[in-house]
Amino acid sequence: MPAVTFDISMSLDGFIAGPNATLEQPLGEGGEQLHEWVVRLASWRERHGQEGGETGPESDMLEESTAKIGAYVMGRRMFSGGEGPWETDARPDGWWGDDPPFHAPVFVVTHHPREPVEKQGGTTYTFFTDGAEAAIEQARAAAGDKDTSIAGGASIVQQALNAGLVDEFQVSVAPILLGDGVRLFGESRPKIELTRVVDSPAVVHLKYRVVKD
Amino acid sequence: MPAVTFDISMSLDGFIAGPNATLEQPLGEGGEQLHEWVVRLASWRERHGQEGGETGPESDMLEESTAKIGAYVMGRRMFSGGEGPWETDARPDGWWGDDPPFHAPVFVVTHHPREPVEKQGGTTYTFFTDGAEAAIEQARAAAGDKDTSIAGGASIVQQALNAGLVDEFQVSVAPILLGDGVRLFGESRPKIELTRVVDSPAVVHLKYRVVKD
Numbered sequence: 502m503p504a505v506t507f508d509i510s511m512s513l514d515g516f517i518a519g520p521n522a523t524l525e526q527p528l529g530e531g532g533e534q535l536h537e538w539v540v541r542l543a544s545w546r547e548r549h550g551q552e553g554g555e556t557g558p559e560s561d562m563l564e565e566s567t568a569k570i571g572a573y574v575m576g577r578r579m580f581s582g583g584e585g586p587w588e589t590d591a592r593p594d595g596w597w598g599d600d601p602p603f604h605a606p607v608f609v610v611t612h613h614p615r616e617p618v619e620k621q622g623g624t625t626y627t628f629f630t631d632g633a634e635a636a637i638e639q640a641r642a643a644a645g646d647k648d649t650s651i652a653g654g655a656s657i658v659q660q661a662l663n664a665g666l667v668d669e670f671q672v673s674v675a676p677i678l679l680g681d682g683v684r685l686f687g688e689s690r691p692k693i694e695l696t697r698v699v700d701s702p703a704v705v706h707l708k709y710r711v712v713k714d
Numbered sequence: 715m716p717a718v719t720f721d722i723s724m725s726l727d728g729f730i731a732g733p734n735a736t737l738e739q740p741l742g743e744g745g746e747q748l749h750e751w752v753v754r755l756a757s758w759r760e761r762h763g764q765e766g767g768e769t770g771p772e773s774d775m776l777e778e779s780t781a782k783i784g785a786y787v788m789g790r791r792m793f794s795g796g797e798g799p800w801e802t803d804a805r806p807d808g809w810w811g812d813d814p815p816f817h818a819p820v821f822v823v824t825h826h827p828r829e830p831v832e833k834q835g836g837t838t839y840t841f842f843t844d845g846a847e848a849a850i851e852q853a854r855a856a857a858g859d860k861d862t863s864i865a866g867g868a869s870i871v872q873q874a875l876n877a878g879l880v881d882e883f884q885v886s887v888a889p890i891l892l893g894d895g896v897r898l899f900g901e902s903r904p905k906i907e908l909t910r911v912v913d914s915p916a917v918v919h920l921k922y923r924v925v926k927d
Contacts, residue, residue, distance in 0.1 A: 513885065513906070513920070514899035515728035531903075672726065674887075676908040676922060680901040686727035688893040690744075693726070695889040698918050700911040707726070707918060709889060 503644055504668035505637060507651040507658050508566060509685060510535040510704070511672050516682035517655055524582050524591055534677045538704035539563070548602045559701050566671070571647025572640035573603055574633070576657045577611040580626070587615050594618060595626065606643045608636045610657060633660040655683050662689040662711075669696070671708040716857060717881035718850060720864040720871050721779060722898060723748040723917070724885050729895035730868055737795050737804055747890045751917035752776070761815045772914055779884070784860025785853035786816055787846070789870045790824040793839070800828050807831060808839065819856045821849045823870060846873040868896050875902035875924075882909070884921040 511517050512535060519529030528535065539545045543554035544564035554560070577583070583590035595601065601624040608629050615628040629636040633656075640649045651661050661667050672685070697708035724730050725748060732742030741748065752758045756767035757777035767773070790796070796803035808814065814837040821842050828841040842849040846869075853862045864874050874880050885898070910921035 513922070514897075674920065676906050678899055678903045678906065680899070680903040684727075686891055686893070690891045690893040693889050693891065695913070695915055695918060698911065698913040700908070702908055705908060705911050705918070705920060707887065709726070 502668075503571070503641070503646055503648050505641065505649045505651065505661065505666050506566075506570075506669050506671070507653070507661070507667065508671045509653060509658070509673070510539070510675055511685050512675055512677045512679045512682075514678045514680065515684050515686065516679040517653065517685045518683040519679045520681040522582075522683075527582050527596070529679075529682050531677065531679050532682065535675045538673065538675060538701070541703070550600065550602075559699065559706075562699055562706070569648045570605060570650045571644030572605055572649050573607040573652045574636050574640045574649065574657060574661075575607060575609055575652040576633075576654045577609060577613075579652060579654045579657075580607075580609045580611075586613055594620075597624075600624075606640065607652075608640045608643075610636045633657045634664045634666065637661055637664075637666050655685050655687070658685060659687040659689055662686075662691055665691070665711075665713065667691070667711050669708065669710045671697075671706055673704050673706045675704050715881075716784070716854070716859055716861050718854065718862045718864065718874065718879050719779075719783075719882050719884070720866070720874070720880065721884045722866060722871070722886070723752070723888055724898050725888055725890045725892045725895075727891045727893065728897050728899065729892040730866065730898045731896040732892045733894040735795075735896075740795050740809070742892075742895050744890065744892050745895065748888045751886065751888060751914070754916075763813065772912065772919075775912055775919070782861045783818060783863045784857030785818055785862050786820045786865045787849050787853045787862065787870060787874075788820060788822055788865040789846075789867045790822060790826075792865060792867045792870075793820075793822045793824075799826055807833075810837075813837075819853065820865075821853045821856075823849045846870045847877045847879065850874055850877075850879050868898050868900070871898065872900040872902055875899075875904055878904070878924075878926065880904070880924050882921065882923045884910075884919055886917050886919045888917050 519532035522529040542560040544560040546554035604623040618626040692712040693709040699706040732745035735742040755773040759767035794805040813834040817836040831839040905925040906922040912919040
């Protein structure tokens with residue numbers, strides 16, 4: 502069965518971005534540290550057009566989970582860092598240039614309608630104004646027999662958890678305390694089970710299944 | 715070198731107690747689930763005067779870390795659930811009866827002075843009105859060549875982190891989301907390194923070292 506998932510780096514104190522995010526520092530103060538573990542992995546570097554990096558179980562795990570994803574859902578803020586009408590957006594085509602690392606349909610949840618954008622390598626951006634739940638349904642249809650990944654941010658993840666749409670997820674707990682910023686979890690409290698732990702000195706990956714009644 | 719430590723169960727969303735704590739439900743709504751992993755372990759049960767329980771690496775780990783503790787520090791609220799003058803406290807001698815599981819000096823941080831209380835099995839309660847930092851110093855002296863454990867609550871842990879007094883700590887991440895309650899970490903942001911991961915289906919224990927400049 503294809504699953505609806507998310508796979509997000511979080512500080513030990515629960516943040517997925519530091520405080521005071523800007524277009525220059527989209528992950529906020531200290532937030533870049535959340536992803537130090539991933540940018541060193543060979544599989545991530547290859548997908549982002551970079552050479553080298555560490556191979557091994559962590560890189561393989563990332564490659565395997567990424568290969569299973571057939572569609573992505575993300576919020577407007579994660580897509581471009583902007584808000585409001587697209588004409589005023591400093592990065593209307595997103596952060597990832599002409600050859601984005603997704604290689605799959607990406608559904609962007611926004612209040613501002615817009616025609617789809619096609620990029621190289623199989624990435625298409627579709628802009629969806631009917632809310633996160635409807636976007637996830639659309640993404641599931643597009644993903645076919647593959648998984649649908651909620652890329653973020655926290656608001657989209659929380660809406661998906663609240664709606665009971667998430668089947669499993671992984672939180673990569675980075676060894677940092679940010680003290681302030683954007684929290685991954687809100688008030689949603691699904692029942693969860695720990696299904697896998699993978700660790701390295703740089704991070705511990707905690708995978709959970711959402712228990713549905 | 716003896717260390718100042720803490721070892722606390724936390725939900726995946728960062729809480730060490732649920733909301734709406736009462737004397738009947740001191741860990742708040744849902745908070746009991748945070749400790750389900752520990753009450754099943756043989757070493758915890760033995761220390762709390764109960765029989766049976768699971769043996770194995772997790773039980774051994776708990777026994778080893780507990781055996782290294784020479785003194786405890788805790789806040790008044792954790793000690794008794796009460797506040798204000800001791801005459802009005804419903805549990806002035808704490809939650810743990812005449813034979814507490816500490817078997818060591820316990821320093822209780824309170825605003826209300828009181829004579830020490832001696833219990834069975836080597837547990838003494840000393841009431842300390844000069845704040846958390848001074849209580850930790852006192853506990854370190856009492857612990858000698860053993861570790862000093864900050865038992866909780868969150869306020870005492872945060873004061874110790876802010877003052878740079880914590881050397882290492884373990885967070886046992888229970889597979890639950892509480893959505894609201896008492897957060898373990900506040901605004902303190904010491905640099906930390908992941909030093910050990912121990913997991914079972916019921917919990918994952920993340921041990922960190924505080925990096926001091």
